[in-house]
Amino acid sequence: xxxxxxxxxxxxxxxxxxxxxxxxxxxxxxxxxxxxxxxxxxxxxxxxxxxxxxxxxxxxxxxxxxxxxxxxxxxxxxxxxxxxxxxxxxxxxxxxxxxxxxxxxxxxxxxxxxxxxxxxxxxxxxxxxxxxxxxxxxxxxxxxxxxxxxxxxxxxxxxxxxxxxxxxxxxxxxxxxxxxxxxxxxxxxxxxxxxxxxxxxxxxxxxxxxxxxxxxxxxxxxxxxxxxxxxxxxxxxxxxxxxxxxxxxxxxxxxxxxxxxxxxxxxxxxxxxxxxxxxxxxxxxxxxxxxxxxxxxxxxxxxxxxxxxxxxxxxxxxxxxxxxxxxxxxxxxxxxxxxxxxxxxxxxxxxxxxxxxxxxxxxxxxxx
Numbered sequence: 001x002x003x004x005x006x007x008x009x010x011x012x013x014x015x016x017x018x019x020x021x022x023x024x025x026x027x028x029x030x031x032x033x034x035x036x037x038x039x040x041x042x043x044x045x046x047x048x049x050x051x052x053x054x055x056x057x058x059x060x061x062x063x064x065x066x067x068x069x070x071x072x073x074x075x076x077x078x079x080x081x082x083x084x085x086x087x088x089x090x091x092x093x094x095x096x097x098x099x100x101x102x103x104x105x106x107x108x109x110x111x112x113x114x115x116x117x118x119x120x121x122x123x124x125x126x127x128x129x130x131x132x133x134x135x136x137x138x139x140x141x142x143x144x145x146x147x148x149x150x151x152x153x154x155x156x157x158x159x160x161x162x163x164x165x166x167x168x169x170x171x172x173x174x175x176x177x178x179x180x181x182x183x184x185x186x187x188x189x190x191x192x193x194x195x196x197x198x199x200x201x202x203x204x205x206x207x208x209x210x211x212x213x214x215x216x217x218x219x220x221x222x223x224x225x226x227x228x229x230x231x232x233x234x235x236x237x238x239x240x241x242x243x244x245x246x247x248x249x250x251x252x253x254x255x256x257x258x259x260x261x262x263x264x265x266x267x268x269x270x271x272x273x274x275x276x277x278x279x280x281x282x283x284x285x286x287x288x289x290x291x292x293x294x295x296x297x298x299x300x301x302x303x304x305x306x307x308x309x310x311x312x313x314x315x316x317x318x319x320x321x322x323x324x325x326x327x328x329x330x331x332x333x334x335x336x337x338x339x340x341x342x343x344x345x346x347x348x349x350x351x352x353x354x355x356x357x358x359x360x361x362x363x364x365x366x367x368x
Contacts, residue, residue: 005022006022007024011039012184014210015040016184017291018045019038021068021069022036023050025091026065033057034055034057045082047082062092063090065091068094073100073105075104075105083109094118097122097125097128098122101137110122135292144283145282145291146293146313148294148295149305149311150296152166153169153329154322154326155321155322161323162325169321174353177357181315182204186213186292187245188216189218189295189296191297192219193301194301195217196225200230201233203215212233212242214242215245218297220250220276243265244262245265246264248267248268249275269281295311302329303330314360317355320354343362
């Protein structure tokens with residue numbers, strides 16, 4: 001199962017919006033005869049890759065055991081049901097880490113295997129398998145993406161000087177690492193303030209990728225410039241074109257038409273205060289198959305997302321610098337009691353070049 005989990009991790013930046021799944025097949029003597037992980041959306045799933053690997057090496061899967069990190073699918077999508085392929089291959093036992101949260105599967109794969117006389121064991125390394133696919137589980141169980149907020153700041157918590165200058169607080173290694181985290185996400189979220197101040201492309205450039213995450217812009221009054229660089233991000237050869245979704249509160253038909261002519265889709269989601277309804281946006285993104293949403297925004301939008309409880313974890317790069325008065329990580333509060341603080345659990349801390357990377361998760365999200 002550990003080998004299957006390692007294979008699943010190889011699909012980290014590849015499988016979206018499908019889950020990252022690994023599969024290892026062993027013969028009756030416990031020897032590995034085939035292995036594989038889920039490919040790009042529309043391509044073979046892990047079980048098919050492992051069966052094909054075994055076949056290519058001249059091995060029969062008759063009587064074999066399949067170790068898989070997620071319940072084999074039982075439905076026809078862009079590919080056929082994996083449980084049927086396992087049955088037809090003569091697999092005798094399936095050891096699965098966790099049940100698939102997708103209601104089109106959700107136990108049906110296990111039921112089909114058992115009906116065919118295959119022994120099924122579930123639960124080994126379930127937490128590790130779930131961790132690999134937090135966004136996938138979030139989308140089906142909470143009807144919202146897993147939201148990760150990336151922040152680059154000085155040691156005293158400043159993300160920019162008072163005049164707005166922010167490039168570059170952290171080093172090249174941290175910026176490259178940040179692109180790797182972008183690459184694993186289904187979509188990147190930013191606000192109109194960042195678009196107007198920094199004119200970013202918000203794509204993956206500093207690390208190899210076979211797909212570009214989609215882009216989400218919160219732009220209440222449709223102020224996105226028609227010459228913004230985000231419309232000109234590159235797409236890897238053969239990859240699906242990234243989608244640009246602009247969520248607005250105020251409709252301006254001419255501007256909307258101009259933005260849509262550039263390939264963007266404008267989605268109206270106003271709240272009673274003339275801003276974008278974040279709850280409606282998150283629910284809509286889930287229907288668009290967004291598992292992991294990677295936030296790179298300014299302190300105002302960061303504050304709104306935190307205040308309304310939409311952030312699940314923080315990816316923070318701290319530079320060994322002190323900037324004094326400037327722009328903080330997030331504009332929210334002020335709180336009147338320490339008990340009102342947003343409680344976090346540190347998940348990991350690592351040195352990335354000269355900078356410190358901290359992954360911290362909102363405490364209550366550990367239990368979802």
